[in-house]
Structures are given as structure tokens and as C-alpha cells.
Amino acid sequence: MQDLGGAFGEAFRLIGAFDGDLVEIVLLSLRVSLSAVALAALVGLPLGAAVAVARFPGRMASIAAMNAFMGLPPVVAGLAVYLLLSRAGPLGDFGLLYTPEAMVIAQAVLVTPIVAALARQTIEDLHGDYDEQLRALGIGRTGAVATLLWEARLSLVTVLLAGFGRAIAEVGAVIIVGGNINHVTRVMTTAIALETSKGALNLALGLGIVLLAIVLAINALAGLLRHSVAESAHA
Amino acid sequence: MPDDPLAADAGRTRTGALPIAGRDLSLGRDGRMLVDRVSLAVGTPGVTALLGPNGAGKSLLLRMMAGLIAPDGGAVTWAGRSPDRARAHLVGVVFHRPVMLRRSALDNVRFALKAAGVPRSERRDRAMAALASGGLDPLASTPARVLSGGEQQRLALVRAMATGPEALLLDEATAHLDPASALAIETLVLKARDGGAAVLLVTHDLTQARRLADRVVCLHGGGLEADLAADAFFRGPPAGPARAFVEGRLVA
Ligand SMILES: Nc1ncnc2c1ncn2[C@@H]1O[C@H](COP(=O)(O)OP(=O)(O)OP(=O)(O)O)[C@@H](O)[C@H]1O
Ligand SMILES: [Mg+2]
Numbered sequence: 001m002q003d004l005g006g007a008f009g010e011a012f013r014l015i016g017a018f019d020g021d022l023v024e025i026v027l028l029s030l031r032v033s034l035s036a037v038a039l040a041a042l043v044g045l046p047l048g049a050a051v052a053v054a055r056f057p058g059r060m061a062s063i064a065a066m067n068a069f070m071g072l073p074p075v076v077a078g079l080a081v082y083l084l085l086s087r088a089g090p091l092g093d094f095g096l097l098y099t100p101e102a103m104v105i106a107q108a109v110l111v112t113p114i115v116a117a118l119a120r121q122t123i124e125d126l127h128g129d130y131d132e133q134l135r136a137l138g139i140g141r142t143g144a145v146a147t148l149l150w151e152a153r154l155s156l157v158t159v160l161l162a163g164f165g166r167a168i169a170e171v172g173a174v175i176i177v178g179g180n181i182n183h184v185t186r187v188m189t190t191a192i193a194l195e196t197s198k199g200a201l202n203l204a205l206g207l208g209i210v211l212l213a214i215v216l217a218i219n220a221l222a223g224l225l226r227h228s229v230a231e232s233a234h235a
Numbered sequence: 236m237p238d239d240p241l242a243a244d245a246g247r248t249r250t251g252a253l254p255i256a257g258r259d260l261s262l263g264r265d266g267r268m269l270v271d272r273v274s275l276a277v278g279t280p281g282v283t284a285l286l287g288p289n290g291a292g293k294s295l296l297l298r299m300m301a302g303l304i305a306p307d308g309g310a311v312t313w314a315g316r317s318p319d320r321a322r323a324h325l326v327g328v329v330f331h332r333p334v335m336l337r338r339s340a341l342d343n344v345r346f347a348l349k350a351a352g353v354p355r356s357e358r359r360d361r362a363m364a365a366l367a368s369g370g371l372d373p374l375a376s377t378p379a380r381v382l383s384g385g386e387q388q389r390l391a392l393v394r395a396m397a398t399g400p401e402a403l404l405l406d407e408a409t410a411h412l413d414p415a416s417a418l419a420i421e422t423l424v425l426k427a428r429d430g431g432a433a434v435l436l437v438t439h440d441l442t443q444a445r446r447l448a449d450r451v452v453c454l455h456g457g458g459l460e461a462d463l464a465a466d467a468f469f470r471g472p473p474a475g476p477a478r479a480f481v482e483g484r485l486v487a
Contacts, residue, residue: 138323
């Protein structure tokens, strides 16, 4: 094992020099997790808002299910997507296993319940205040969903940031469906796991520092947004 | 406003909304009758003041007439048919606490016009004209939620009036307002009335009721206590809760 100080020094040198491997891995991570969050937003935001506004039998059960799936373990999400995409699976013919697309799907499966559940909570609170006003203006259910999504936009961005934070930091799902293939499906978390197990701390530390910076930045941004949401609520 | 082009070209106007009629309306919660077999109709141009002490059921009655909450007993009709979304723009509602969308004052009005089916190309000019009618044009681009309470209440009324409604249901539209803001609201209400609208106005302000109302309805403990022409009501309110209310005595 190398000495830690030297490893840190080397890690910062890699970052400062925009080391090719490091940059490639960081960019792939961002691409995969941003795509996953985009997919999750496309499905989860309207779904959460619709459940918030609609009244149907089984509504409480679907809310409970959404909340439960927020805690889906990444390896289980990975396993489920693996079974779908494997040669023998129902989507096996697309040959997506061990591609970045498979990782996007797995992370989207992980993040969609989070986005849907948090959006449902946000929109439902808002709906309580807006419901009669919107109906008085002649807005129906579908219109209310669209209006409330827009009215809640600031809060919903923090919801998406929370989803992104979860996606970029998880390792279990991407390693199962991506396989951590060099230059193809190697992302920050899987690379850190591999490099550390090999004892190659330079790249692991460099990636760890970048990942930490990204996660801290996301949380800071979410905090700022929450602050301005609170401000605008008082306005 | 039947002669108002706003309503005519909104595209949704199949029939009108008047009269807005509640027949034998009852509403109970937790075994308590909050509104008890109240029948009330507003159908002709004019201002009907709905008076009554706190908790009398005025807001509940107004929300039932607006088609926003379903009565437990009785029925509400607009022009003989159940209230429906397609005619919502013919019945303007202003709540006790106005709900402003998180966008500019202008866009709040535009939103109402869009909901009423007004073509996009006309919305901006109409919304500006509506704002100007309430003296709000200098505030058009201000976020609605940062407007003062009085400005928001005026905006809520302007927004409700922008679609050319036949009826206005106003719940304490001038509560907490300074005299100038209250006057601005009253001016708008009279303008709607002169345009042919039927106005139902919940108020605690007896001098305001005297100024504006042609007819006075008095609610007490969920029941209708009086329904009289305004001059008759103010000359001599019927004995009982209505008179006590007007004379400012404690109504038990
Ligand atoms: N959802 C509800 N559940 C139980 N009670 C209710 C509900 N909504 C209203 N009430 C009760 O019904 C009564 C009438 O309420 P309403 O808001 O219509 O009064 P109001 O005449 O508008 O009074 P105010 O002048 O204070 O606005 C009140 O006693 C209130 O507590
Ligand atoms: Mg009230």
C-alpha cells in the first residue's frame, strides 16, 4: 500500500491535469445519471402529480407502494433490470446488457419511485390550497396536474436533485447491469470499488474527490433552492 | 354580462349560468348541520348581500352555489342544469383568501382567460385591459404573490371578471382592506353589476351592504333568517337574529 499523502498528491495531480481516464469516467457517470434522472422525471413527475390529484380505489395502496420503493436497494434494482435484459429475459433481444443504456435503465428504476413519491407529497400539499381556485376557473384534473407541476417547479427541482444524488452515488445497480467494463461502462463508483480493491489508490482517490465535490454541490444547490422556496411561500 | 363579447367568443358558452339557484341545500359535518335547508337564487342583475355572524355558513353556502362542494341534501343548478366546468368562466368566484398563481399579475389573468377558452392571440390585450380596469396595470409584471393583500384581492376580482362572467360570488372581498382599496373593489363590483352581472356578496360590513346591495339575505346558524329587498331590510330587519345582527347585539 502506497503512503496516503503521496496518493492524495497524485489524485489531485490527476484532477488538475484532466487525466484522460479520469475525465472519461466522470463524463460517463454524469451522462448515465443525468439520463436516468431525465427518464425518472418524465415518468415520475406526472405520475406523482396524477396520484396527488386523482381519487381512485387503491390510491392509498399505490402511495404506500411508491413510498416503499423509495428504499429499493440498488443491487435489487440492478438484479431486476439484469433479469429483464439478459439473453433469456423478455428484453434480451435488444442486447442492452453491459451497455451504458442498461445502466441508465437501472438507475432510472432506482430513482423513479423517489421522484414520484416526493413529487406526490409536494403536489398534494399544494393541491390542498389550489383545488377550489382551479376548479372555479374551470380547470379539470389534467389541467390541474400540469398547473401544479409548474407551480411547484422550484420544489420539484430539489426533488430531481435528490434523485440525481442517489443515482450518481450508487454502485450496486450499475455494476450488475454495466459490468464495469473499461472505457465502456466504467463509472465513478464502480471504478473506485475496483481500483481500491486492486490497491491503486491514486485514481480511486481522484474519483472519490470528484464524486464528493459533485454530491456536495448538489446538496448545496438543493439547500439554496429550498431556502428560496420557503421565501417565496412567505411572499 | 350577456352583451359582453368576452363571454360570447369564449367558445364554450352553450347556455348561460343564470339563475344560480340552490334548493333546500343542507350540509352536515360530524353530526352538525352547518347549512340547513337553505334555498337561495340569484338570477337578475344586481347585488345581493349575504350577511350573518361568523360561522353562520356563508362561505359554505357560497362554495356550494359555486359548484365547488357538493351539498348533502338539495341541489345547485346554473340555468337549470348542474354546474359544469364548461360554464365555470361564467361564474366568477373570489375567495376570502385569494389564491394567486406563482407568476406575474398579468399571467394570472391570462391563465383565467386560457381556462375560459379565449384564443391565445387575444389573451394579452384582454388581460391588460382587465388589469387596467382595476388600476393594476402598473403592477402587471409583478409576481402576484408579492403584491399586498389589498392588491391581491383586487387582482383576484379582476381575474374573476376578465372572462365576462354572468355571476360573481364574492366572499368578503373587502375584508382587511383600507378604505381606498375597498372603494376600488366596490367600484369594480358596481361596474360588473351595471354590465348585467348578478353579484352575491358575503360581507360583514353593513355600511358596504347599504351602499351596494339591492337585496339582503341573512344567514344564522346555517339557516336562512331573512331574504328581503335592501331598503326593506335596513328600514326594519325582521325581529330575531337578523335584527340583533344589524343592531350589533350579541347573537346567541
Ligand atoms: N370541513 C368542515 N368540517 C367541519 N366543520 C366545518 C367545515 N367547514 C366549515 N365548518 C364549520 O361550518 C360553519 C360555517 O362555516 P363558514 O365558513 O361557512 O362560516 P362563515 O359564515 O363563512 O363565517 P365567517 O364569517 O367567519 O367567514 C363553521 O362553524 C365552521 O366551523
Ligand atoms: Mg366565511
